[in-house]
Amino acid sequence: MAARSGGAQRTVHPMVTGGSVCAIKYADGVLVAADTLAAYGSLARFESVPRMKAVGMAHDVLLAAGGDISDYQQMLKFIEAAAVEEYAINDGASMSASAMHHWLTRLMYNRRSKMDPLWNSIVVCGHRDGKAYLGTTDLYGTMYEDNFIATGLGAHMAIPLMRKTWKEGMTEEEARALLVECMRVLFYRDTRASSMITIGKACAEGSSVGEPFQLDTYWEHELFVKGGGHRGDGSW
Amino acid sequence: MSSIGTGYDQSTTTFSPDGRVFQVEYAMKAVDNSSTAIGIRCKDGIAMAVDKPVISKMLVEGSNRRILNVDKHSGMCVSGLQADARQIVNHARDEAASYLDFNGGPIPGSVLCDRVAGLMHAYTLYWYVRPFGASVLIANYAEDSPELYAVEPSGLSYRYLATAIGKGKNAAKSALEKLDLSTLSCREAVMECAKILYMGHDPSKDKPIELELSWVCDETNRMHQLVPPQLKIEAEEAAKAARAAMDE
Secondary structure, eight states: OOOOOSSOOOOOSOSEEEOOEEEEEETTEEEEEEEOOEEETTEEEESOOOOEEEESTTSOEEEEEEEEHHHHHHHHHHHHHHHHHHHHHOSSOOOOHHHHHHHHHHHHHHHHHTTOOOOEEEEEEEEETTEEEEEEEOTTOOEEEOSEEEOTTHHHHTHHHHHHHOOTTOOHHHHHHHHHHHHHHHHHHOTTOOSEEEEEEEETTEEEEOOOEEOOOOOOOHHHHHOSGGGSSSOO | OOSOOTTSSSOTTSOOTTSOOHHHHHHHHHHHTSOOEEEEEETTEEEEEEEEEOOOTTSOTTOSOSEEEEETTEEEEEEEOHHHHHHHHHHHHHHHHHHHHHHSSOOOHHHHHHHHHHHHHHTTSOTTSOOOSEEEEEEEEETTEEEEEEEOTTSOEEEESEEEESTTHHHHHHHHHTSOTTTOOHHHHHHHHHHHHHHTOOTTTSOOEEEEEEEEEGGGTTOOEEOOHHHHHHHHHHHHHHHHHHHO
């Protein structure tokens, strides 16, 4: 290994990464979906890593992340420390999803300005005082709110589906179906996606993360079964 | 406390000829002049209580807290100079947070107590600082058992089944000795704490007081918190009734 030369060394590549996160607002709050794969490069290294968590002192904020898993875990520690501080102050206040989103954006922007970013795209969801909150921040500290959000390859492949299907006041079933469809398309096309999915929910009752489940997939297309061999040239 | 400092009481860095450090003893006096604080350890948790003199009718209820959260599983009850106590609590919070950051789990009571005691002891060693004029009770429910500690201005610390600090500590301690701590539940301990504090308070003679009651137990999911308002009312009613029965 070559000797390190001058200056501080920083992580410039993410190592173990998670893929896309998709989230949409619906009638009662927000639903988020992500798969449970943590990939080491192109290797499907860890297959059941949760990428979303109910956080904050009141556990009412749902944070989901793609990108470097260790950076995400570090972020969770920062959030937990802030939550303990709020608990100690004990004045009844706790960070809302909106407050946490803004704070995490400051964190992300500070880190990128030090040329040492937290290599994540995060999605922050919450529901408080009858209002749903859904926002995202990337590793540069760029933030926005929207009715539906997809990070990673999802920004290219899930967003068109959401634009087509999303409408104000969707029921939970409709919203779930849309998210599952997005995740299925991503699984078919994104080489770093897995078919094991978790869906999280932020609503008036608080935030929770559901049990992981397997996507239904279909591989029995005629040419998939027959293969391309019949053409004699190995093509599909 | 009959002997007089005779020149050896101005500094913590000089022993008196009979081997005492008077400044530390004076600091303990500051605690003995302050609110009584009680802690009881039960099988299922710890209850703590402190009485605060109401210094003004204009004061908002619940001001000048003497029971504070250190971590989710840990709390402190303080007696003595409040400003001094706050520094101790802040330090304890930092210790708890850094332990969690470093080790990934809640700080054990023994460690927290050691760190706090270390801080308080350090302030008895140098000419340019004075000892803390406060004692603290630490209630900690980490690992598998609830633990109660008390730390004095000297830096001495002990683990207790039940103890009291402050003005009425002697009367409180003898009342605590009468309790059967092996069977007491934390909920009952809260009631006992209130009773003991009210016993030491004569409404016709003493200034009005406000109680603070906290617990960390299985019932609170091992979170240290002030007892719910309903339980506090119940405890205070029972305590007043018990006091009235004593007077008759």
